Amino acid sequence: MFTYTLRRAGALIPVLLVVSIVVFSLGWLAPGDPARIVLGPEALEADIQKLRDSMGLNETLWYRYLDWISDALRGDLGTSYFLNMPVSTAIGQHFGPTVQLAVLTIIYALVISVPLGTLAARWRGSGFDQGIAGFTLIGLTFPSFVLSLILVIVFSVWLRCLPVAGYRDLFSDPFNGLRYLILPALSLGTIYAALITRTVRASVLDVLKSEYVDAARSRGVSENRLLFAHALRNAGLPIITMIGLSFASLLSGAVVAESIFNIPGIGSLLVNAIERRDYPVLQGVVLFLTLIYLGLNLLVDLLYGIIDPRVRLTGTVAK
Amino acid sequence: MTMPLRIENLKISFGRGAVEAVRDVSLELRPGEILAVVGESGSGKSLTARSVLKMFPEGAIVDGRISLTGQDVLAASPAELERLRGEAAAMVFQEPSTALNPVFTIGWQIGEGLKAHGMRDRRERRTRVIELLRDVGIPDPETRVDYYPHQLSGGQKQRVVIAMALALRPAVIIADEPTTALDVTVQAGILDLLRRCRDELGSSILIITHNLGVVADLADRVVVMYQGQIVEEASSTVLFSSPKADYTRRLLAAVPRLGEGTAKEDNTSRKQLVLEADRLEITFPGRFGKTPVPAVRGVSFDIAAGEVLGLVGESGSGKSTIGRAVVGISPVTGGAMKLFGTDLRHVKGDRLRQLRRRVGFVFQDPASSFNRFMTVFDCIAEPLRVHRALPSAPALRSRVLELLEQVQLPRDMAGRYPGELSGGQRQRVGLARALALNPEFIVADEPTSALDVSIQAKVLELFTTLQKDLGFAALFISHDLAVVEEISHRVGVLRHGELLELGSAREVMSTPRHDYTRLLIDSVPVPDPAVQARKRADVHSMLSL
Numbered sequence: 082m083f084t085y086t087l088r089r090a091g092a093l094i095p096v097l098l099v100v101s102i103v104v105f106s107l108g109w110l111a112p113g114d115p116a117r118i119v120l121g122p123e124a125l126e127a128d129i130q131k132l133r134d135s136m137g138l139n140e141t142l143w144y145r146y147l148d149w150i151s152d153a154l155r156g157d158l159g160t161s162y163f164l165n166m167p168v169s170t171a172i173g174q175h176f177g178p179t180v181q182l183a184v185l186t187i188i189y190a191l192v193i194s195v196p197l198g199t200l201a202a203r204w205r206g207s208g209f210d211q212g213i214a215g216f217t218l219i220g221l222t223f224p225s226f227v228l229s230l231i232l233v234i235v236f237s238v239w240l241r242c243l244p245v246a247g248y249r250d251l252f253s254d255p256f257n258g259l260r261y262l263i264l265p266a267l268s269l270g271t272i273y274a275a276l277i278t279r280t281v282r283a284s285v286l287d288v289l290k291s292e293y294v295d296a297a298r299s300r301g302v303s304e305n306r307l308l309f310a311h312a313l314r315n316a317g318l319p320i321i322t323m324i325g326l327s328f329a330s331l332l333s334g335a336v337v338a339e340s341i342f343n344i345p346g347i348g349s350l351l352v353n354a355i356e357r358r359d360y361p362v363l364q365g366v367v368l369f370l371t372l373i374y375l376g377l378n379l380l381v382d383l384l385y386g387i388i389d390p391r392v393r394l395t396g397t398v399a400k
Numbered sequence: 401m402t403m404p405l406r407i408e409n410l411k412i413s414f415g416r417g418a419v420e421a422v423r424d425v426s427l428e429l430r431p432g433e434i435l436a437v438v439g440e441s442g443s444g445k446s447l448t449a450r451s452v453l454k455m456f457p458e459g460a461i462v463d464g465r466i467s468l469t470g471q472d473v474l475a476a477s478p479a480e481l482e483r484l485r486g487e488a489a490a491m492v493f494q495e496p497s498t499a500l501n502p503v504f505t506i507g508w509q510i511g512e513g514l515k516a517h518g519m520r521d522r523r524e525r526r527t528r529v530i531e532l533l534r535d536v537g538i539p540d541p542e543t544r545v546d547y548y549p550h551q552l553s554g555g556q557k558q559r560v561v562i563a564m565a566l567a568l569r570p571a572v573i574i575a576d577e578p579t580t581a582l583d584v585t586v587q588a589g590i591l592d593l594l595r596r597c598r599d600e601l602g603s604s605i606l607i608i609t610h611n612l613g614v615v616a617d618l619a620d621r622v623v624v625m626y627q628g629q630i631v632e633e634a635s636s637t638v639l640f641s642s643p644k645a646d647y648t649r650r651l652l653a654a655v656p657r658l659g660e661g662t663a664k665e666d667n668t669s670r671k672q673l674v675l676e677a678d679r680l681e682i683t684f685p686g687r688f689g690k691t692p693v694p695a696v697r698g699v700s701f702d703i704a705a706g707e708v709l710g711l712v713g714e715s716g717s718g719k720s721t722i723g724r725a726v727v728g729i730s731p732v733t734g735g736a737m738k739l740f741g742t743d744l745r746h747v748k749g750d751r752l753r754q755l756r757r758r759v760g761f762v763f764q765d766p767a768s769s770f771n772r773f774m775t776v777f778d779c780i781a782e783p784l785r786v787h788r789a790l791p792s793a794p795a796l797r798s799r800v801l802e803l804l805e806q807v808q809l810p811r812d813m814a815g816r817y818p819g820e821l822s823g824g825q826r827q828r829v830g831l832a833r834a835l836a837l838n839p840e841f842i843v844a845d846e847p848t849s850a851l852d853v854s855i856q857a858k859v860l861e862l863f864t865t866l867q868k869d870l871g872f873a874a875l876f877i878s879h880d881l882a883v884v885e886e887i888s889h890r891v892g893v894l895r896h897g898e899l900l901e902l903g904s905a906r907e908v909m910s911t912p913r914h915d916y917t918r919l920l921i922d923s924v925p926v927p928d929p930a931v932q933a934r935k936r937a938d939v940h941s942m943l944s945l
Contacts (some may be wrong), residue, residue: 292498299453300513300564301486304478310512314503389503390548 158365198281220275284316613925681734710888760834766826
């Protein structure tokens, strides 16, 4: 299991390297001169050149890349052109809200999807199953910004029980923090709930058709136990993959939901950085998100090993 | 007295009665008896067996009465059913690797049945599980109890499945093709174990099989099923010596028998060699951080023009790997493999294509070796098109129709899809596809092992006729000694990637030089109860040596 972990983690290094190069050159390839944007349209050419020098924009690309990546390895992602703070600090400030929203969203999605998907598989073809199919179809196709607006109208405008928009830190003010996050989590989570419900249903159905379930049934194991002990664990691999992917995409920022509900998350940081050609922030955020993404993938791989002994114990086959 | 199992007028149909899979089947399993239900695929034998535990596929309409130790199974409530399953009757499945849940230890899975039937104490359960594993002959059960299924061999897995069935000492054990997925030498051990279950525990056993050798080895009484009906019921000795039903007679005639004098002398001239393997080594690249294990080690043989060489071996012997190396699918890593005098290790690109053109390949499973979205016509025409062998569309068409005729299929098959064909028809199409380019050499990898015996007999007959008429050489790979004996001039025996013995079919089958060959020949159960009983005694003495 240890070598498995090491192997999986080692495989991430080249990916990170490639991503860092791509990210760095993206900023360079994008049109627009940061120095010009910082100084505004009225600036003198000489001032612009001076600023370009001090920003290091006149160095060769390779030199700048090596400089940037060696700093990044030490945790220093440079300083934002606009925010007057180190990029790492900016990421730190904006990542908190995103994580809180992502966790709440995924919890909501799981609470809905795992039981519904499992039961839909159990009663395949029934009215319940068809109802679930309808729900997932709507959940997948309904635009989340429309859903957000409907939720705001119902809960904030008519019922007046939840705030329209804004953000409070969950740790310093748990009650209000939660109240602010409920609507964004509901509007974001519905798509994921629908997606995961479908995955759960399909994989549980697959497992229920396998012979070892029949074999356990022939031993007198009850239907409920078959469903929850045998089927759910074996169906775990595709489900966990789906959850991992969903969570990773939530962490990389729900731009639309963050702007509708005015949450200062990583998504809004990224969008602002792009608009302002704030290269250090742009590069830092993308690199950081790649790391998060890969980290979650690694976690999913390790969970595979825990669920499935064949992954964990390869090479110890008895003769 | 109450019978352990009595089935009366069982009818199972699908699609609102459109398909009648089981028609009016009645049978009785007596205490301490081994009853075999024999039939080919589609005879309804598995459905009948599964109905004993009320395990029907979706959409089945069932009528009749099944009484299991005096209880009506079809009328039982879900709770009663859970109690009957495992306690009154238990099942042994065909494929042990799919009958065990891969993510739980075998101990957990055996214990689960015990727990479901009221054994609550953990330690008591574990002791009982270890005891069961020891009973079914798993070495070192104290350690193995915590193993996962993939850590055991196929034979051991089947022993675990049997241990599960025995867990609650059920009155009836239903074994659905329990040895079909296993090698012959392993099969003998499993059959012995089942016999012990009856002798020592007094279980009654209902065994479902298509293998008449297994029937002769094990069964007291036999029920023969054909198209959902019972066509004959007799004691095992009577059935084999004087079969009454027409179908039974045909079935018995179709079984290839070892040592019936069909083995051919080797009298082909060795002037022109089609294939030469010289100290052939095939090693697949190992996974990261693992030393690769050679699949084939130092194997030397040759095949002369017009000669059929049979390669026999059990799973993992490397026989398929060698066959695939001929067409370049598995890598030759050492020694030499010369096809038509050209070493396969040193040809690439166009030369290799030209060589491949002269070789046909017949795959094991006709169900999966066709693209199911291509018509039979396109399947057969594909090699002709790939090699641009024919100048015009009409020429292509007439060649494909000619091929269909050669494999004795009607012309109108050309427009059908593989999924619409039966297994036997599909394998004929496979043969036609292999013959399309008029190859001088054909590699056939277990071409009949997915087929029923009566169909296998016809396909083998066709193969032999075509081989005589067209004169191609062949490498015929099989695990079935009787099939190889029937079809080949010379036979090679493989084990663990090494060629143990090579000689004319007659030589190898009648006077095997190697002990393993002898064990292999003796492990094949013969469809004759009296002969089989003698043979079994021989194998026992051989194994105890």
